[in-house]
Every structure is written in structure tokens, then in C-alpha cells.
Amino acid sequence: MVASSLLLAADAHFGTEGGFFHDTAGVMIALPFVAFLAILAFGKRLPNQGGEIAVGALAINCIWAVAMFVQNMVSPVVTEYVFEIGRIGSGLSFELGWVIDGLAVMMYLLVNVVGVLVFTYAMGYMHGDRRVPWFFAAFSLFAGAMLVLVSAPNLIQLILGWEGVGVASYFLIGFYWEDLANVKAGNKAFMVNKLADVGLLLGAAILGVVMGTFSFSELEHLAAEGSAALGGVAVTAGLLLFFGAMGKSAQFPLHIWLPDAMAGPTPVSALMHAATMVTGGIYLMARTFPLFEHLATDARVVMVTIGTITLFAIGLLALVADDIKKVLAYSTVSQLGYMMTAVAAGGYTAGVFHLFTHAFFKALLFLGAGSVIHAVHSNNMSDMGGLKEHMPTTYRTFVIGSLALAGIFPLAGFWSKDEILATLGHEGWTAVMWIAIGGAFITAFYMARCIALTFHGTYKGHGHPHESPSIMTGPLVALAVPSVLFGLLNIPGVSIPGIGSFTEWLAVRGVPMGDHHAESIDFFLAGVGLAAGVLGLLFGWLLYGKDKETQQARDSFEIPLLYPLFRRKYFLDDLADGITHATMGPVARFVNWTHTYIIDGIVNAVGGLMVLLGRFVYNGLDQRGVDGIVNGLSAITDGAGGVVRKWQTGRVQQYAAAFVGGAIVLAAVFMFVI
Amino acid sequence: MTFDTWISEPSNWAFSVVGLATLLAGFRVVTAKNVVHAALFLVGAMGGVAALFLLLSAEFVAWALVLVYVGAVIILLLFGIMITRAPTGIDETLSGDKRALPGVLAVALFALITWASVEAFGDATLATIGDPTSTDTLGEMLVTRFVIPFEVVGFVLLGALVGGITIARRDLTPLEEEQRGGLA
Amino acid sequence: MTIVQFLILGAALFSIGVYGLLTRRNLVLVLLSVELMLAAVNLNMVAFESLLATTQALGQVFTVFIITIAAAEVGIGLAIVILIFRNRRSANADDMTLMRW
Numbered sequence: 017m018v019a020s021s022l023l024l025a026a027d028a029h030f031g032t033e034g035g036f037f038h039d040t041a042g043v044m045i046a047l048p049f050v051a052f053l054a055i056l057a058f059g060k061r062l063p064n065q066g067g068e069i070a071v072g073a074l075a076i077n078c079i080w081a082v083a084m085f086v087q088n089m090v091s092p093v094v095t096e097y098v099f100e101i102g103r104i105g106s107g108l109s110f111e112l113g114w115v116i117d118g119l120a121v122m123m124y125l126l127v128n129v130v131g132v133l134v135f136t137y138a139m140g141y142m143h144g145d146r147r148v149p150w151f152f153a154a155f156s157l158f159a160g161a162m163l164v165l166v167s168a169p170n171l172i173q174l175i176l177g178w179e180g181v182g183v184a185s186y187f188l189i190g191f192y193w194e195d196l197a198n199v200k201a202g203n204k205a206f207m208v209n210k211l212a213d214v215g216l217l218l219g220a221a222i223l224g225v226v227m228g229t230f231s232f233s234e235l236e237h238l239a240a241e242g243s244a245a246l247g248g249v250a251v252t253a254g255l256l257l258f259f260g261a262m263g264k265s266a267q268f269p270l271h272i273w274l275p276d277a278m279a280g281p282t283p284v285s286a287l288m289h290a291a292t293m294v295t296g297g298i299y300l301m302a303r304t305f306p307l308f309e310h311l312a313t314d315a316r317v318v319m320v321t322i323g324t325i326t327l328f329a330i331g332l333l334a335l336v337a338d339d340i341k342k343v344l345a346y347s348t349v350s351q352l353g354y355m356m357t358a359v360a361a362g363g364y365t366a367g368v369f370h371l372f373t374h375a376f377f378k379a380l381l382f383l384g385a386g387s388v389i390h391a392v393h394s395n396n397m398s399d400m401g402g403l404k405e406h407m408p409t410t411y412r413t414f415v416i417g418s419l420a421l422a423g424i425f426p427l428a429g430f431w432s433k434d435e436i437l438a439t440l441g442h443e444g445w446t447a448v449m450w451i452a453i454g455g456a457f458i459t460a461f462y463m464a465r466c467i468a469l470t471f472h473g474t475y476k477g478h479g480h481p482h483e484s485p486s487i488m489t490g491p492l493v494a495l496a497v498p499s500v501l502f503g504l505l506n507i508p509g510v511s512i513p514g515i516g517s518f519t520e521w522l523a524v525r526g527v528p529m530g531d532h533h534a535e536s537i538d539f540f541l542a543g544v545g546l547a548a549g550v551l552g553l554l555f556g557w558l559l560y561g562k563d564k565e566t567q568q569a570r571d572s573f574e575i576p577l578l579y580p581l582f583r584r585k586y587f588l589d590d591l592a593d594g595i596t597h598a599t600m601g602p603v604a605r606f607v608n609w610t611h612t613y614i615i616d617g618i619v620n621a622v623g624g625l626m627v628l629l630g631r632f633v634y635n636g637l638d639q640r641g642v643d644g645i646v647n648g649l650s651a652i653t654d655g656a657g658g659v660v661r662k663w664q665t666g667r668v669q670q671y672a673a674a675f676v677g678g679a680i681v682l683a684a685v686f687m688f689v690i
Numbered sequence: 691m692t693f694d695t696w697i698s699e700p701s702n703w704a705f706s707v708v709g710l711a712t713l714l715a716g717f718r719v720v721t722a723k724n725v726v727h728a729a730l731f732l733v734g735a736m737g738g739v740a741a742l743f744l745l746l747s748a749e750f751v752a753w754a755l756v757l758v759y760v761g762a763v764i765i766l767l768l769f770g771i772m773i774t775r776a777p778t779g780i781d782e783t784l785s786g787d788k789r790a791l792p793g794v795l796a797v798a799l800f801a802l803i804t805w806a807s808v809e810a811f812g813d814a815t816l817a818t819i820g821d822p823t824s825t826d827t828l829g830e831m832l833v834t835r836f837v838i839p840f841e842v843v844g845f846v847l848l849g850a851l852v853g854g855i856t857i858a859r860r861d862l863t864p865l866e867e868e869q870r871g872g873l874a
Numbered sequence: 875m876t877i878v879q880f881l882i883l884g885a886a887l888f889s890i891g892v893y894g895l896l897t898r899r900n901l902v903l904v905l906l907s908v909e910l911m912l913a914a915v916n917l918n919m920v921a922f923e924s925l926l927a928t929t930q931a932l933g934q935v936f937t938v939f940i941i942t943i944a945a946a947e948v949g950i951g952l953a954i955v956i957l958i959f960r961n962r963r964s965a966n967a968d969d970m971t972l973m974r975w
Binding site: 696699701702705709712713716717719720721725728729732735736739742743745746747748750751754755758759762763766767769770771773774783784785786788789791792793795796797799800803804807808811812813814815816823827828831832835836839840843846847849850851853854855857858860 | 875876877878879880881882883884885886887888889890891892893894895896897898899900901902903905906907909910913916917920921923924925929930931932933934935937938939941942943944945946947948949950952953954955956957959960965968
Binding site for chain 1: 892895896897904967968970971
């Protein structure tokens with residue numbers, strides 16, 4: 017399967033196994049880059065400022081993506097097209113190319129389909145904005161880099177794509193660079209990612225140097241055979257790779273860049289959170305899954321721990337955020353925690369399936385949020401409310417996305433979350449499984465809050481919001497369909513005649529992925545997961561749903577404790593009155609008391625506790641702890657800068673003298689010491 | 691090899707004379723108090739280097755050096771001197787005041803390289819003046835094995851040409867722009 | 875002739891160039907010093923060529939390249955000097971402290 021030279025690749029593969037679309041998948045990877053150049057060259061002169069080129073390129077890509085995906089359903093092929101670019105001596109070779117297997121084909125579909133919808137939406141969203149051609153150019157670059165990443169047959173190309181995605185995201189996060197905060201957000205994202213990249217680079221270097229190959233297919237075969245040499249470095253290399261993935265996929269504590277990355281235009285957030293950037297880390301873990309499955313088993317405990325912290329603790333943060341995009345951002349981090357936990361716990365299919373479904377509904381939610389922001393010109397939910405009447409399409413699709421995210425039957429999120437829970441249960445991570453169920457509760461809770469604050473109650477912003485143009489609502493509707501249906505692709509134990517199931521498609525890999533697949537639905541677990549989601553929605557709705565005026569005020573702690581109490585008291589007073597009329601006073605009073613203090617108390621305590629916990633995690637851990645460390649480091653750097661600055665006279669010749677002196681010292685050291 | 695045997699070789703006489711002249715000229719380039727003199731001393735230093743090339747039987751390169759430097763670069767530099775209106779008479783401020791550190795650095799660099807050279811090559815002798823490397827060989831190498839660098843260097847030169855013009859060109863003032871527009 | 879004598883001469887020429895680079899205030903003279911350093915490198919190239927006695931004249935090919943690049947460098951360097959002079963009415967290295975923020 018591994019062709020190590022152009023000639024070999026030509027002999028072995030073209031026109032034989034794969035067929036036209038497999039042979040020419042390189043075109044698909046190159047197209048966004050062509051679009052990038054084309055938009056830079058003459059995007060300005062086109063009526064849509066280059067948007068049509070970007071959309072066109074991805075639309076053509078969709079042909080390849082869909083064709084390969086369908087082919088993977090009907091007659092799966094595992095192959096790779098590799099072209100040698102260079103070679104170090106007779107050892108390590110540097111190769112570029114593309115991989116065809118279940119995982120890669122799934123990612124091609126995801127990136128291109130979600131991409132084309134987001135791009136189309138962006139044409140409406142960015143209309144009349146600043147630097148539109150540059151936006152679409154960078155956006156194409158973003159998608160292209162991601163395709164390079166997911167098509168990588170070896171770690172080197174993966175790193176190329178990885179860095180490309182990083183650079184493009186830097187351009188896009190800091191897109192409105194007139195505002196210093198946005199520039200800082202871009203810098204933060206870039207720096208945190210760079211920090212994590214050190215791990216990825218070291219991990220890749222260790223694997224490459226010890227095993228003499230960067231190729232994923234060779235590495236996974238070695239891992240499956242239980243190679244002793246690979247086993248020796250597997251835990252170190254695996255953890256280093258994981259560290260890289262932590263940065264890209266925003267795992268605690270390297271998640272800090274993601275909420276700030278909201279500074280970019282909303283379509284960027286949508287693509288970044290759904291199909292493109294943050295999935296890179298999960299993809300890396302899935303791609304190197306055999307390594308963790310067979311050899312680096314010790315590393316998995318660390319990974320599951322980090323993933324679990326991420327899915328729970330960061331989910332809590334979404335409870336107190338006022339910025340609608342931040343709610344979604346924290347939600348993404350939390351969902352990435354699910355995926356990471358699942359993959360680390362041995363659920364290759366579960367993690368990737370959640371990645372797949374999540375991409376659709378999270379893109380939908382972000383685009384919905386963008387549509388709202390577009391209408392009210394504010395990111396804050398305190399400026400929204402009551403948009404249900406004004407923006408019906410956005411509202412409906414947003415609710416669908418939220419329900420899918422909350423894991424409500426039979427939407428996509430239900431099936432993928434259930435698969436994760438089942439995997440965690442099967443692999444013996446029972447405690448983690450219950451935390452994940454708790455996470456599902458929180459997820460539903462904050463989505464209910466988000467919907468209530470945004471779409472219900474009264475409008476608190478300025479001007480008259482109106483529904484977005486159809487170029488924006490179209491992609492919303494288009495994304496709502498897979499958000500509803502795609503969960504059905506992977507019902508445990510069900511294989512759709514003729515095309516199989518997601519599990520089967522994803523299992524098309526060079527070596528078998530030994531993860532567990534439930535034979536049938538575990539009704540208990542599915543029930544518990546669904547109950548958590550429903551309860552979350554219910555609590556969220558009870559806390560935030562009904563009133564018109566003081567909805568927002570309830571985010572402050574006193575109000576959630578007092579106001580619903582008041583409200584439920586009114587509700588329960590009717591009940592209590594009825595009971596009083598029907599029975600004797602003491603019983604009624606007892607029942608009333610019970611309702612007022614115990615049931616209400618539980619409701620309010622849970623709500624209040626959640627908000628408190630969220631606040632604590634946000635203020636205490638995230639803002640002071642994690643950010644504190646980061647700020648401390650920068651303060652040290654700043655202080656050192658103050659000292660060193662005095663040497664900076666600005667005279668070129670003094671610098672040159674220092675340079676010559678340094679060179680002499682270095683040369684002397686090399687000659688006399690070493 | 692003693693100094694006696696070394697100096698008895700005629701080519702080494704030539705080397706000593708030319709080398710000393712080159713060094714002297716080079717030293718004057720960096721110390722001359724008159725800008726134009728400094729530029730003219732560079733001509734001398736380049737001439738010396740070209741002569742040394744001839745000693746090493748590198749004929750083509752020697753003449754190329756003379757042509758490029760004496761014929762072009764120095765002229766360019768003299769133009770630069772005139773355009774920037776540097777005082778062409780004696781000017782005490784041509785060199786900075788802080789010369790101790792650069793001096794120490796230069797001496798240290800010289801000592802280091804010398805030590806490394808002696809350590810590495812010791813008495814390795816060169817072929818005494820032989821047949822000059824034929825320009826044939828050089829030209830053939832340039833368009834066969836080194837054709838890509840050769841082309842790249844050509845483009846670099848072109849880029850430098852265009853870049854030089856772009857950088858040094860003065861933007862027209864609005865008034866001038868108008869006048870030019872009027873003429874066209 | 876030994877190789878060392880050429881290397882030492884080259885080293886001396888290079889060091890003189892470094893000295894000029896670091897002390898000269900006038901930017902045109904700084905450029906002159908750089909030319910001196912490049913000439914020293916060329917000398918080394920040709921000397922090594924002579925030592926190794928390759929049939930392919932490798933050292934000289936590179937000397938040709940270096941001369942070309944040096945010419946380009948002078949062109950660009952002078953353009954920059956002229957631009958600086960035009961904007962700041964001075965071609966002195968000391969007057970330019972813009973690199974200090």
C-alpha cells in the first residue's frame with residue numbers, strides 16, 4: 017500500500033484500485049489554494065468580491081468528496097498516493113500525497129460540505145464588510161490547509177497542514193485588526209497553538225528518528241504488530257502528539273485561546289469550530305489511534321483525564337457567558353472534550369462519529385448566532401431576546417441545532433453522545449461515563465438558557481431586527497437536515513442495506529481499529545443520557561424561560577435563587593389552594609411547604625449551584641489560575657524586556673558589533689571547547 | 691617550511707608585494723578621512739585581489755572582478771557619494787569615536803581565523819602557477835551543472851535592478867503629477 | 875605557495891572590512907567595507923579551488939556568483955542609502971536610531 021516514489025505510485029495505483037476520483041483527489045486539495053491565489057489576484061473586481069471563487073472551488077471539491085464518500089460506502093479501498101519530494105541520505109524521506117481511507121474520506125466530506133455551506137453563508141454575512149477579498153482568500157487558505165492536514169499520509173504533511181491552519185486562523189481571528197483586542201486574540205490563538213505545536217513536532221521527531229518513518233500507514237502497521245522499538249517510545253511520543261492535539265483541539269488547560277478566537281467574523285468561528293481547525297487534534301488522535309490502542313496504553317489515562325476535565329469544567333463556563341458566541345465556544349470545547357475522551361478511552365468510532373455530527377450542528381448553531389448578530393449588531397445576549405418572531409427561520413434552525421447538541425432523540429447528537437457513553441461504559445470508565453452524563457445535562461442547560469435569552473422574552477437591543485437574507489438562511493436550513501438525520505447513520509447494530517453504517521465506513525483503515533461496537537442499543541444508557549439532556553433543557557427553561565423583563569437579570573446570582581422561587585410559588589399556590597380546598601389545612605400546608613422549600617429548593621439549588629460552579633470555574637480557575645499563569649509568564653517577559661531595553665540603542669552598528677562579537681565567541685567555543 | 695625556503699620562491703615575492711599592497715589599500719579604505727579617497731583605495735584593494743587571483747591562475751574571475759568592481763561598482767559608489775552630498779574634502783567625522791571595540795573585535799576575528807587556518811591546513815601547498823583555468827571550463831560549468839543557480843542569480847540581479855529603481859525613485863509631488871499629466 | 879598565506883591574507887582583509895563596517899559613520903563607506911569583506915571571501919574561494927584542484931572550477935563558479943550578488947547588493951544598498959538620505963537629509967549611521975522603539 018505504501019508507494020515510496022513517484023514512479024511506484026504511478027505503477028501501483030493510478031487507474032487500478034481507486035478509480036478517477038481517488039487518483040485525482042490531489043486536485044481537490046489544490047483547488048482551495050488556487051482559489052486563494054485567484055481571489056488575491058482578481059477578487060476585487062468580481063461582483064461578490066471573490067466569494068464566488070471560494071464557494072465555487074469548494075463546490076467543485078464537494079463532487080470529489082461526495083464521490084469518494086459514496087465509493088467508500090459501496091466498495092471501500094484503503095490506499096495512499098505518495099510522491100517523494102526529498103530524502104535525507106538513504107534514510108528518512110519527505111513525502112507528500114493523499115490518503116484514501118474511511119477516516120480521511122469522512123473528513124474530506126466534512127470539510128468540503130460544511131465549508132461550502134459556511135462560505136455561501138459568508139457571502140451574505142460579509143456583504144459590504146471590510147477587505148472582503150482578503151477574507152475569502154484567507155478562508156480558502158484555511159479550508160485548503162485543513163485538506164492538506166487530513167489528507168496527510170505522514171506526519172510531515174500533517175504538520176504542514178497543521179501550521180497552515182494555524183496561520184490562516186491567525187489571519188482570520190485578527191481579521192478586524194483595527195481593534196487591538198482582536199489582534200491580541202489572534203496572537204493568543206497563535207501563541208497557544210505554537211506552544212502545543214512544540215509537542216507535536218517533538219512527538220513527530222521522536223517517531224521519525226526512532227522508527228525511521230513518518231508514514232502513518234507504516235507506523236500503524238508497526239503498532240498493530242506490537243513493534244518493540246515503537247513500544248519503547250510510544251508513551252512519550254503519544255503524549256507529545258497528544259499535547260499538540262490539546263492545543264489545536266482546545267483541551268484544558270490549552271483551551272484558553274478558543275473563546276478569544278471569537279474575535280473573527282462569525283463564519284470563521286463556524287468553520288473553525290465545526291469542520292476545520294479544532295477537529296485537527298481529534299483527527300490526529302484518530303489517525304494515530306493504533307499507536308494508542310496497542311502500545312501507548314499508559315498515555316490514555318492522562319488523555320481521558322484531560323478530556324473529562326475539559327468536557328465538564330469548560331461546559332460549566334458556558335452557563336455564565338453573556339456573549340452568545342462564547343456560549344457556543346465553551347460548548348465546542350466541552351464537546352471536543354467528549355471526542356477526546358472517547359478516542360482516548362478506546363472509542364475510535366464513537367469519538368469520530370461525534371466529531372462528524374457535531375460539525376454539522378455546531379456549524380448550524382454558529383451560523384444561527386451569526387445571523388442573530390447580523391440582525392442586532394451585538395454579540396451580547398443581554399441585547400437580544402424575543403427574536404423568535406423577527407427571525408423565524410433562524411429560530412427554528414437554532415432550536416434544531418440546540419436539541420441536536422443537547423442529545424435529544426432522535427437528532428444526531430443523541431446517537432453520537434450515546435455511542436460515546438456506551439464506549440465509556442464498555443471500556444470500564446464508569447466514573448468518566450457518569451461525568452459525561454453530567455456534562456450532557458450541563459450542555460442541555462446552557463443551550464436552553466441560550467435559546468431563552470436570545471429568542472424568547474422581550475427584545476432589549478436597538479433598532480428593528482429582521483430575518484437574514486436567504487443566502488444566509490439557506491445554509492442554515494441545509495445544515496439543519498444533517499443535524500437531524502445523520503445520527504441515523506450509526507444506530508448500534510443497524511446496517512443500512514447496500515450502504516452499511518458509519519461504523520463500517522470508518523473501519524476502512526490499513527489495520528483494524530479494535531474498538532468496541534455495541535450490537536444493539538443500550539436502552540438504559542440511552543435513557544439516562546436522554547434524561548440528562550431533557551432534564552437540562554427543563555431546568556434551563558424553568559430558570560430562564562418564561563418571564564419577559566428580567567430574564568437577563570437572572571444571571572446574577574440572587575435573582576435565580578429568588579425569582580423562580582417567587583414564580584413557582586405562584587404556580588404552586590394554585591396547586592396548594594386546590595389541595596387545601598380538597599383536603600385539610602395541615603396536609604395542604606405540609607404539601608405547600610414541601611413544594612415551596614424542598615422541590616423549589618432543589619430546582620433553585622441545582623440552578624444556583626450550576627451558575628455558582630460555572631462562575632467559580634470561570635473566575636477562579638480559568639481567569640485567575642490558567643490565565644494567571646499565562647499572564648505571569650508574560651509579566652516576567654515584560655520585566656526582562658525592561659532591563660534589556662536599555663541595551664537597545666537603535667544604532668545598527670552597535671548591533672552589528674554585538675553580532676560579530678557573538679559570532680566570534682560561538683566560533684571560539686566550537687573550536688576550543690567542543 | 692622555513693621562511694627562507696618560502697621567500698625563495700618567486701611567486702611568493704609577488705604574493706608578498708601584492709598582498710601587502712592589498713592590505714594597505716584595504717586599511718586605507720576603512721580609515722581614509724576623505725570619502726572619495728576611500729572609494730579609490732577600494733579600487734586599489736580590488737586590483738590587488740584581482741592580481742592575487744591571477745597568481746592562483748584564476749584568470750577569468752580576476753578580470754571579471756576588475757570589470758565589475760572597478761568598472762561598475764566603484765562608479766556606482768562614487769555616484770552614491772555625490773548624491774548624498776558627503777563632504778568630499780577631509781572630514782574627521784567619517785569614522786565614529788568608538789573604535790576600541792571594533793578594533794578588538796577585528797583583531798580577535800583575525801586571530802581566530804588565522805589560528806583555525808593554520809591548525810587545519812598547516813603546510814598544505816598549492817600548485818605553483820599552472821595553466822590558467824580555461825574560461826571554457828568555467829562557462830561550461832555555469833550553463834550545465836550550475837545552470838539553475840546561474841539563472842536564479844540572473845533573476846536576483848534583475849530583481850535588484852527593479853528594486854533599486856523602485857526604492858530610490860522619488861514620488862512625484864501633486865504639483866509635478868499635474869504638470870506631467872498636463873504634458874501627456 | 876601555501877594555502878595558509880592566502881587564508882591569512884583573506885582573514886586580514888575580512889577583519890579590516892569588519893572594522894570598517896563597525897566604525898564608519900557614512901553609509902556609503904559602510905557599503906565599501908562590505909565590498910572589502912566580500913573580496914576577502916572571494917580570495918578564500920579561489921585559493922581553496924586552487925588547493926583542491928578540481929577540474930570543474932567550482933570555487934571560481936561561486937566567485938562569479940558572489941561577484942554578481944555583490945553587485946546586486948551594492949545597487950540595492952545604494953538605493954536604500956539614497957532613500958534614507960532623501961528622507962532624513964543625512965547618510966550617517968549614527969543618526970538612524972529608528973530601530974529603538
